[in-house]
Amino acid sequence: MSTSFIEIYDRAITEFDDPNITKVYNLSQISFFQVMYNYLINAIPAFNNPQSVRAILASRTDPSGYTEIFNGDGITTTFTLSTTPLANSYFEYQINNVVVVGNYDSITNQITFPSPIPSGHTGSVQWYFAGEFTNTLDDTMKSILAKLLVLHWAEKEKNFLLDIRRLLNDTDFKLNDNSSTTRSKIQWYENIRENAEKLMNQYSWILKFSK
16 A cells, blocks of 8 residues: 555644644645655755665655636536546635635546636645655655655754854844744754654664564
């Protein structure tokens, strides 16, 4: 059986310490998946212990999706797609750039809006397949990938905070209320890194002794 990238993202969301990330997830899961994919791709080669996981993670299906736009006539609510969404795709429906609840029928390959699109206006549907590993990943592998994903996101955050710190002299830094926040963020990054390395080492030993 395969393992959806979403299983990694769901684990990662609990590790983030950023309300903006959670906000994106709540507003649009598709947008969240698209953002997280960039960090997942960087996390995969970082999972380098044990070496045997490389072949497992290399076999995967990348994300894909498409957005279709429909012109409204004030009457029609159901439209036939020109593309065929992949199984387990996510859908996002909009009328005049406002997200609405819609429905997709895989048998007819049609989508239905909750109300007609007003004449002279447009509606759209975006379908998105989040991607998957073609192999089955165990819980430990999922946890390690989730931590490595967050680690790569945190690297960007850490560098940003360090740049701010460099702009401050020693006195400013000591007096600045944000100094404790900066140190806390950097420590948070180090904790994630150490935790990910510890899990990889443990996992390597478990596989070694199980053989």
